[in-house]
Amino acid sequence: MIKTFINPSEWVYFNRGNANVLYEYRGDNTNLKGKVLRLRLKDQQFDTNAVYEFKELKIKPLLDEVIDSEIVKVNFAINSALNDGYGLLMPNLVSNYQLIKTEKYYKVFQRKDGTERFLLELKPKWLQGTEKGCRNCAQHLSKHGEFAQFCVLGLLNEYFLENTIKSFYDHEQFSEPFIKYFQKDNNILKKLKNLQRIINFDTDSIEEICLQMTLRDLSIFLESTPESVKKVTITDVDPKSPSKLTSWIRTEVALNDYYNDH
Numbered sequence: 001m002i003k004t005f006i007n008p009s010e011w012v013y014f015n016r017g018n019a020n021v022l023y024e025y026r027g028d029n030t031n032l033k034g035k036v037l038r039l040r041l042k043d044q045q046f047d048t049n050a051v052y053e054f055k056e057l058k059i060k061p062l063l064d065e066v067i068d069s070e071i072v073k074v075n076f077a078i079n080s081a082l083n084d085g086y087g088l089l090m091p092n093l094v095s096n097y098q099l100i101k102t103e104k105y106y107k108v109f110q111r112k113d114g115t116e117r118f119l120l121e122l123k124p125k126w127l128q129g130t131e132k133g134c135r136n137c138a139q140h141l142s143k144h145g146e147f148a149q150f151c152v153l154g155l156l157n158e159y160f161l162e163n164t165i166k167s168f169y170d171h172e173q174f175s176e177p178f179i180k181y182f183q184k185d186n187n188i189l190k191k192l193k194n195l196q197r198i199i200n201f202d203t204d205s206i207e208e209i210c211l212q213m214t215l216r217d218l219s220i221f222l223e224s225t226p227e228s229v230k231k232v233t234i235t236d237v238d239p240k241s242p243s244k245l246t247s248w249i250r251t252e253v254a255l256n257d258y259y260n261d262h
């Protein structure tokens, strides 16, 4: 039976993005400890049920690393906004970790118990380079007016891998397992890169374009021990609205100038 939450005081603000807000459970129910509730922010085209269905039916078959979640009923409004009456209940992936570094496209966490176990949260964006250069670097320059400090494509290149990992956090117990992991042929970035087809905005179906944009906006959480990366979880695989098509095309045209500068 679907769980129903009625008490807002058990949920404390945890984090948010452009389209969703997360609350952490702080009540007495031991089954809910270590869980977060993800609610849609207001004015979203897709409600929680549509987000859940898209994740399970369209993304999970492509990427079985996608986080498990459960649809729950939410009979209250937090901050008087949002909330379509439902939410996604999911594990808090960082509950045993403390944040040690934050950058726009990655975060590094270490286990709270002080052991040398780390968690890397990464938003890899566009993994297919173009003949003009790296789309992420061009986008960074265009959005932030400065050259990117880090390029995710370095994780897919044997010559740049070590330096890229060390630029995240230069600590042996962190870098060794992650370098070993990204050297593997079946690492999650190689898998995601293979799913990210080069988009042709003129000829691809709008459904395919939207799927491709979802695959360019997800986040990956990788947990390590001193020996190896043990667990990979993907979050934020929400459907994209076809109404963004014009702005996506406009962005790609505008970026042409920024490849030239790089």
Ligand SMILES: O=P(O)(O)O[C@@H]1[C@@H](OP(=O)(O)O)[C@H](OP(=O)(O)O)[C@H](O)[C@H](OP(=O)(O)O)[C@H]1OP(=O)(O)O
Pocket (backbone or CB within 6 Å): 017, 018, 019, 123, 125, 139, 143, 213, 216, 217, 240, 244, 251
């Ligand atoms: O356009 P981009 O590449 O800048 O991506 C947007 C993201 O910007 P970022 O690259 O992380 O700085 C942007 O992320 P931020 O909120 O800036 O962290 C959103 O993810 C946005 O998607 P949506 O509007 O929430 O559906 C993203 O928009 P979409 O392009 O995926 O529609």
Ligand SMILES: Nc1ncnc2c1ncn2[C@@H]1O[C@H](COP(=O)(O)OP(=O)(O)OP(=O)(O)O)[C@@H](O)[C@H]1O
Pocket (backbone or CB within 6 Å): 015, 016, 017, 018, 019, 020, 021, 022, 036, 067, 090, 091, 092, 093, 094, 121, 217, 219, 235, 236, 238
């Ligand atoms: N299960 C989780 N456990 C811990 N932290 C999480 C979890 N899911 C998301 N987060 C954190 O909350 C932030 C916002 O979540 P999410 O990416 O789902 O929101 P969004 O609105 O879709 O973001 P965006 O603006 O990138 O589209 C993430 O950047 C991540 O740091």
